[in-house]
Amino acid sequence: MNWRYVYASLETWFVICVASACNAGFWSFLVASICGMGIGFNDNESLVVIGLPLFIILFVIFARFLPESLRKAGMLSDKPERFVPWLK
Numbered sequence: 001m002n003w004r005y006v007y008a009s010l011e012t013w014f015v016i017c018v019a020s021a022c023n024a025g026f027w028s029f030l031v032a033s034i035c036g037m038g039i040g041f042n043d044n045e046s047l048v049v050i051g052l053p054l055f056i057i058l059f060v061i062f063a064r065f066l067p068e069s070l071r072k073a074g075m076l077s078d079k080p081e082r083f084v085p086w087l088k
Helices: 003-037 043-073
Strands: none
Touching: 003 043
16 A cells, blocks of 8 residues: 555545635535524524535535645645655
8 A cells, every 4th residue: 555645645635625614614604694684593593504505515516626726726735755755
């Protein structure tokens, strides 16, 4: 088993999942709060009825389209040899 590629894939998936969860959580909380005030839900109802489905949808969307942006920003490495020198 090549540990460099295992480490590279784990790091890539971890960064993508954390970034997607943070972005989806922020936007779903914001939209659920605004829509909840407009509709008249209290905080718990708006987060469950609007926020949770929106979080799941946005998480999938961000996980699909965020890696290109993260690679351009330099947060994801393409070559595992560059950032795992201690596994040689």
